[in-house]
Amino acid sequence: MPELTDFKVVLWDFDGVILDSMPIRELGFRKVLEEYSEDKVELLITYHNKNGGLSRYNKFDYFFRNILETAIDDKRIQELARNFSTEMKKLLTDKSLLIKDSLSYIKSYFSTQEFHIVSGSDNFELNFLAKELEINQYFRSINGSPTPKKQIVNKLIINNTWGLDEVCLIGDSFNDLEAAHNNGITFIGYNNLQLRNRSNVKYIDSF
16 A cells, blocks of 8 residues: 555545544533433434544434434524534634644645545534634645535545545544545544554554
8 A cells, every 4th residue: 555645635534633623522512412411412422422524414413313313404403503613613723732743744745745624524614723723724625514525525536536546535433434435545544543453444653
């Protein structure tokens, strides 16, 4: 398998790869769902941690349909997503949350490789955070939900006419692995020991 520097294009997940944000996103879910029973919310947190690459829209939908077993309309999901984003914009602009290991590689190679962010985080929030954290200049594009990650990756490949062997995706979740494999590109795991133990996954312990 090629070294990371051999790829023309690197697609980066955001949460857990560039920003150490997962514990804070947990707080966000607890905050916006505080009117619901704590044990039900904890079930969502478990689902959230197992599905880091999924968007908040999917997770709120799952919370109501699968945990509360009740109907929810799109208007309510959008309201919860807006409230969640408000909390995240307050808490995630702290530069100390940036993962120095991956950021060092990004800063060193953004001029010789083509970098894009592909994330399950909300697209507008993601672009806001990248600007506030002063990392937006390292990426050719910054892409988030509600578009599913596998569709974001597919659109980037088609629009840029990349060869599949030129592209890799670095992520910390099995959803990232699925998005890469569904599009026929190389997946590289990072910051998740469960991925490290998969025999068919290339894994980076440190950049």
